Amino acid sequence: MSTPEHDYEDLGLVAGLEIHQQLDTATKLFCGCPTTRREPEEATRSVTRYLHPTRSELGEIDDAALEESRVDRAFEYLAFDTTCLVEEDDEPPHRIDDEALEVVQEIAALLDATSVDQGQVMRKLVVDGSNTSGFQRSMLVGTDGEIQTDDGPVGVADLLLEEESAGRVEERDDGVTYALDRLGIPLVEIGTKPDIRSPEQAQEAAAQIGMLLRSTGQVKRGLGTIRQDVNISIAEGARVELKGVQSLADIADIVRNEVGRQVELVAIRDELADRDASVGDPRDVSDTFADTDSGVIAGAAKVMAVPLYGFDGLVGREIQPDRRLGTEFSDHVKRSGAGGIFHTDELPAYGVTAEEVASLREAVDASDDDAVALVAASASVAESAIDAVAERAEVAVEGVPEETRGANDDGTSRYLRPLPGAARMYPETDVPPVDLDLGAVETPELLTERVDRYVAEYGLGEGLAEQVAFGRRMPVFETAVEQGVDPTLAAGTLESTVTKLRRDDVSVENLRDDHFLAVFEAVESDELAKEGVDPVLRALAEDPEMSVEEASEEAGVAGVDESEVRETIAEVVERNGDQVEEEGMGAFSGLMGEAMGALRGKADGELVSAVLREEIQKRA
């Protein structure tokens, strides 16, 4: 199924974005630990805890929290030599991190938001274990901002500064393991108003916000450091929260596919209404399949079925590329622990015969106009799973359900859970309120402005300037240029050379800022030839503990002094004496290659060229 283009205005598309971005601060939001990510294998200790729901300050208990707490789940937390008692909830939070406050206020200024006079850190109840305390600390910093897109302005409803949750390492039947390295990294959340009216505008707005965030030079980069959620509805549909869009480039597709899904569900609803469709009571049909040859069904303890009157052909109808109404049913049974469902629109198949389908219809009083869905599993799973199918099928008669969905890699989405209720929050009394004043904040230069400056001031090409400004090594570039490094050398190395190395499968992630700065310094002080930059970076990527000097030795490009250059070139000219006498300067280019080869990148090309010219002239 290809995605049809819709008239989004006509459909009444309304969308909003929620962008979460980790900040690249030296320390965490409420303790002095570094914001360094770790591997679970590096854990040095672990603690195990349970969580219990509590009353909010307005006396309410969150139903969702209560529901979760009924499940007996032990949470194991992996701790590292980079985490402390604060992450383990065994020490009160320290005062809020100054650096994070500064960055978030810069972001508020960039978003043209109004900051509140006094920020109050709140505890947002989260009992899935991802926070050791049972709540996420979060502070509303600003409201009423605005960003621009080609299709008009998009309002920013709120800007929050909060602590990142712990990363999920492993989920077991009896609990979940989390790693504490991520917990407490400062996280900025930006929620737009529902001002977005087209898929393209959604993507542009996300890109614009991403650009503003990166303009601070203090946001983390890489997979998982920015998360994008999209809220989408159409007039006849319902509000759906789409979580975890990994790539910016997917946003337009995600919106298109969700609109398509809602349009299809509305069409199914209309069709079901025409057919006067309804959902029957689930029944045990294990006997029908007692002698089945279908491996998947024969292996199950119980087979439950539900008749879907008037649904024939619609359960198998595609609502997103390669996803049917039946796939939605399957998503719902996964919460019950079942693998999925079968339905008559796709049968006979999977070893189920036409005869069995006929007797199945008979067993649940379904005619050819009806569909039947079935679940084969253990007794308890099959029973709760078939109820989930019946519930979801009844919703299909009404139209599009409000829900939280997870983005798939292919631009489609899957059902996750119902929409969350209003967040349960109460004040974090351990952290005093924070006075906020945007007047005191310097608005950083936008990345787009930076590109223009690189072109104008440093003479970089437009393309290279953009790569550097938007690239993750922009701060190194700034430092290097500030220290007097040639901007072209710095930019070319940080972008072109690094890209080349990456294509050659060099581990460029091992290259740190100080590596680059040391290499630049070596070039500027003539200890390293420009030609030596590439091999030295390769050597450093291989062994990041080496100094530039050691790496030069390792790469065989340790600097040679001028006398050695002269000696080598004299030898080259001597060796080719006949050619030089014959051709004069005509021999230059051939001998230049030979000379560079003899010096193997250890000498600067310009010096080699000058000396070679001299030597040829001497002879000619």
Place this chain on the structure above:
Amino acid sequence: MNPGDRVHVERGDTEYEGILMPSTSDTEVVVKLDGGYNVGIAREHSDVEVLETDVFAVGESETNDASTVEFDDDLPTVALISTGGTIASTVDYRTGAVTAQFDAEDVLRAVPDLAGRANYRGRVVANILSENMTPDVWQDLARAVYEEVEAGADGVVVMHGTDTMQYTASALSFMLDTPVPVVFTGSQRSADRPSSDNVMNAVCAVEAAKADCAEVMVCMHATESDDRCALHRGTRVRKNHTSRRDAFETVGAEPLGTADYAGVDSEEVTVSFRRPHVERDEHEVALHDDLETDVELLKFVPGMDPQFLDVLEGKAGVVLEGTGLGHVHTDFIDRIGDLVDDGTTVVMTSQCVEGRVCDRVYDTGRDLLDAGVVEGEDLLPETALVKLMWALANEDDPETAMGRPLAGELTERSVPWT
């Protein structure tokens, strides 16, 4: 305009709408926005309009829906006595701090996991933070425990703030002869957070109160995990960390026992003891609640102003927390001798916390002994203070009593690995 009102606030071009909350400062109006966030808005630049009054009763806890727990003849009866503290605390919106507002009934409501483990009798002796505890509350508490035991309680659980729990536990150890367990518990993380240690501590304390060790104990997390509580002898326990769940440690020995906790939904808590202890019903219940409270604990430090000793003049008793084996500056010794001559009982303990006082090794110590100072053996300084208060009021020869064990507070053999 009162907390709980729904308000509309205009501040320049920006508008806010939500519930007015009690503010901790005079300069900001605090509003809970519909999204749940509280924000502070400068009062002098704001225009506040009340949209609806008393939308919420802010800060009032609901006390009407009391859970009526049915009496089960097959279950033992445990008295729950509350003195306040983190285990029974909630947020105070006036100060923004956490204070104790619950009675024992509320604790039952706050910790539903206690249900089905015993029949409970709730009682509130005080509602104070443990740093505000005084010896007269120890006495009230001892009387309350005595009455509960007299009335047939099979065990007593005392909910107490952790800051001074060790003092109160010591006091009850001396004041009570008990045929049933008296178990102190509390929490290091307030009850208003999902991660509070109050649930496991309370459940383990109730189970310990049903067990056979008829001593005054402290039941708190043994590790940073929610896996088991340690049962400490009330006279040997010390809070050794400001914030960790496992802050409480038995000094000079391993804890008396443990209560293993198998999880939120598991009924199972296994209580076991590793060392000899007083058995259930070994003693008749008895109360000796007299205290001589005119006793001070003074920690000696280098460069200390001798005027501190002036304050001690005329005191009934003084516990010194000396250095090392039990020393103070030699210049202080004559003054201490004067105190003793004047009738003050002076007991030496050590700020090393671990180990035994021995004033016969160095000249300073020998001079202190000559001046009439009593060696406090391996008494914890805090326990020595409480013991001295009790001994001065109940023993004919308090000096001798300070050197022999009355309630497991003092050991005659130094075997810290047991």
